[in-house]
Amino acid sequence: MNKKTLSTFILLQACVCLLVLPGNAMVTQPSETCFLIPRSQTNAPGQNSITTPVGLHNPLQTHHESPYFTYFTHTPSLQSQASKGTNEGNDWSNSGGNAQRNGQSETTGPLSADLLWSGAKSSIISWLPVTEGNRLFVIRQAGWPGSVNDSPVIAMDLSTGAMLWEQHIPYHTNDWTTWIAGVKNGHVYASRSGNGASVDDNLYCLDSETGEILWVSMDLIDAGPYDGVVFAPDGDPVIASFTDIWRINAEDGQTVWHSARVGSVSGSCGGAIYEDAFYIADVTGGGHIIVRYDLTTGQELYASPVMPGFTLQNTPMVGPDGTIYLSRTQNNPAVDYFYAFTDTGTSFIEKWHHACAWTTFSEFAVAPDGDVYCILPGPRIGKIDSNGSVTAESELIGNPEYTYLSPHFAVDADGTVYFSNGGFSDGKLTVFTNDLISLWNVSVPNINIGGPVLGDEGTLLVCGTGTTMHAYRTPKPSINISVASDKTKITATVTNIGERNATNLSWIITVSGGIFGRVNVSTTGMIPVLAVTETVHVTTERLIIGLGRITITVCVTCDEGVSETKDASGHIFLFFLFGVH
Template identity: 30%
Template sequence: MKQITLFFVLISFLMNANSQEWNWKVGNGGNNGRYSQASCVIGPGPDANILWDYCTVSSFWPHQLLTYDEILVADRTFNIGNTLHGTYIVAYNLIDGTELWTKDLPVDFASTDWRNRVCGISETMVFATRSGNTNASYLYALDIENGDMVWKSEALVDMSSSEGVIYADNGDLLVGNFYNVTRIDVSDGTTVWQTTRNSPTSGGSELARYNDHVYGWAASGNGPKISVFDVNTGSLLYESRGIGGGFIQQLGPLAGPHGMVYAPRAQNNELTDTLVAFSDTGYELKEEWKLEMGWVPYATHGVGPDSSFYMYSREFQILRIKESKGIISSNDINYTANQKYIDVNLNSINGSICNNEPGYIKINFFKNPKDSPVPIDTSIFIGDENAVFNDPKMAIDAEGNIFLSNGYNDVFCFDPELNLIWTESITDVGGPALAKNGHLAFPAEGNVIKVYEGIGNICPTTYAVTFYVHDQFNNPLMGANVDIGTQSLDTDENGEAIFDIEEGVITYAITYFDESISGTYTVTAEPNQIIDIEFTLTSITNNKSFEPQIFPNPTSEKITIILNKGFMLTITDINGKIVRKQELIKYQNTIDLSKLKQSVYFLKLKNIKEVFQTKLIKL
């Protein structure tokens, strides 16, 4: 087929679930971290076949597509003058383009409801809303097979039109609204928790997640800052410093595959437009490096299979940055005023900068002479000189190839070192949906959705296996370590540790304090397999006969613990470091925690015969 360029990029919203798994809640590549990497997908090659290139519903603009397995879902605006009923949600067969169903959501607020738009997808449901124009409305779950309504959310949402949901491990929806962060139960739409958060502006309200932490922008007098929330409770744990002045923020944060938090500061101001990388220590966001960046509202950045970070320069090039070694600058200097440039011959640093063409490239001045240039690759100019602004979107496949659109009329494909493979002009093109079978779909204006045949999915099929660990009284045991060789997890408060495992025989070992149980299990091609593990506890018990009173939890200063006998108290942080250990007496004990940082901790009470453990939240 033709050497088409249409392998594009994921839009600024809608990426999810763990990148190393195929239990995605949104099928257009990426993950809850929003870093645009599809770790198991190999996208279309330069001679890919077009599966189909026409859709039944025309649209005035190329809204983002979503895919799950062999279903593609879009919202298509065919009548721009009819806000309430001029946009349909349409589902197509990804392989042949057959229309499966259309949906026009109910109008709940006739004076404020906006156009239909999709903002998430799962194996069984499509999530859609009429919010999107700074208005609040409900979130709907639709059956992915026929478009029938499954539930209507209890809470209102007010995401902007470029934003979407992310997901907790159990599939619950995490929604970044203007004035709050909300977790919605995926089974029925009820609110699990809701935490106040004032978002800077539209485009910057969306969230990212890594493990138990959820990241989102919040407004402050010193410029937008990154807030960290607990995914289970919604508690605000801690925040970064304000990044630059001003209040406009049009890009959401990213969370890399190893927990690095990327904060792209974007408001079309050279004094503030900076990408800052933070490491999350468990009690604070520690600034690692920062680089000036181009103004790319509603864009997406990405992380490659080797953890290289891809961002956009002010000259509208893609830059490749090492995850842990960005350009360093001090917090106490004016970033732009103190920044200098030096010319470095590409050959003088032994080719560590990719020289697609001979010449020179600008690199940042280092405050400390001992610092060395960081290996950086750079692309060609990817912008559109006639555009009001550029909003590039990228997707990265398992081989590290980058598929990119500048949001107007041009698309590009680069290899991991940013050598240009191909480029082509596509009129009014939008961001891509990279499906988990490798097929790549992208929208354009009019009756255009093009789907290109991908090379495929290289990840093996896995099956969910739950270890349920409990005592002889069937009380769940939290904190038991389950080791299956290549993976290790601790059981949660329900006594469960859930793995995705390939078919075949596994060997497991479960440890709970000084007790251990080992065995083998044959994983079959069946969903939701459960392995029941019972500990007969003698020297250690964790049963309901021992119920200490611990309050308040969460706490900002002190906790009170009421006991029926003496115990040893141990409090550890999320990394397992002991932050408090002391003996407690029978009856009432008051513990001062005011010096602990805001975070989640684990509290354990233990004596010769009994043990109790629970999660403690320090506000």
């Protein structure tokens, strides 16, 4: 064997030995593959053939004047049917924020009036904004009570306030103003129905990215903006109106089921979802009842004991534990109570009721600790625990001689309470601690149902009339990462390009790959404070040994809830690193 052959043989032996060293042992992790499986289009009650379940009545007729008479005007892409990568807990999908309408958000809102942006297209009425990801959707109304191009659906960038698109819902003679039902899985829902259930129109489904009309519902609905809409787990909108409930297929606009009900006052008859139940509040002899419907079939199941009273203009909501709440009020202290019920699966049991103030078109909220917020006489905001005892009260939130309120709540993950009185000239947003100590407030004349809304990255949104629209967000760090090598080590350059210092910034560099996956090295560390514009360099500590292509992942996270990941690749020959980018 000559010297050249011998050298080559020794080098190959060395490489094989290095690849099986204990320090570079291969770590195997299970592979995960996600597939989007479209929902079956068969065997759903009332779907396609529109077979009506026992006890339900037949669907209504499609609006004959609609230029979109064909049920399915556009085939949605798989991306538009999926969630498009949004975190549902950070979205405000509908009235009340979520399917339970309990005002809870998984994001953390601002503790001070940190204005992110302000201003929007002018509107003569303030309507509900909804959010999905970094987009908000809202009606900005130019004319009243309804005409061609009077009330477009507007899409805006939640971080900048820039308008992304607008879409006009077709106007038919005697139609009402356009209203947004909600947004879910890349679909924005809107209609011109309502006006106290006196106007029938189709439900329109728009693509959230482009505003394109994807489909028009097969049946007419007569719900309106104060009824609101909630979404089933698969994204189907469930719509409760004065005498009707519909579940509409989110994929094509066909009616899944339709059921009858008897609301108290038209225009404020919405419902709430919890697991496989849909709850509404109906009128009955001597007062009102909570009624449970089967979410899958639309079948009416059973009702609660009667809550005495005459009129009702609030919707129920459901807590995370399944407790059903209703503020049953009519401006009569003898019968104005906030109720809590347990659903046993076969019946309702009243847990407690507490005297409360008269409210209409309200959206209440549940705190992260399970207590519920309502309006007590005074009026004051009250926090009530699971036993029906008041644990905290706010300062006065209105004039005792003028008791009308239309309250709307949002509660963030830390328990901060965002409250609108729904007022006109005295419209106001107030922010409270979990125990109802006032933090800050801002005047929002004619706020109506225009918030508060908590969206992505803790963005707080409120809308008024004119060009009034305010977005608030607590400044946060923003981390930029670049990856390089210095022959034998991986170096990550970490820069804070945000508006706030990053505290307790944890980092990890992971290097893996090589022939047979023998390279598996990680280095961790923590930076107490990374100031705004500051840059630090972090490196791997131990010697990396291997052969072939490698993958580098750098992850950082800080106490402010910001995390960032940077992936790179390169090559290794023995302990030399090259081609890292």
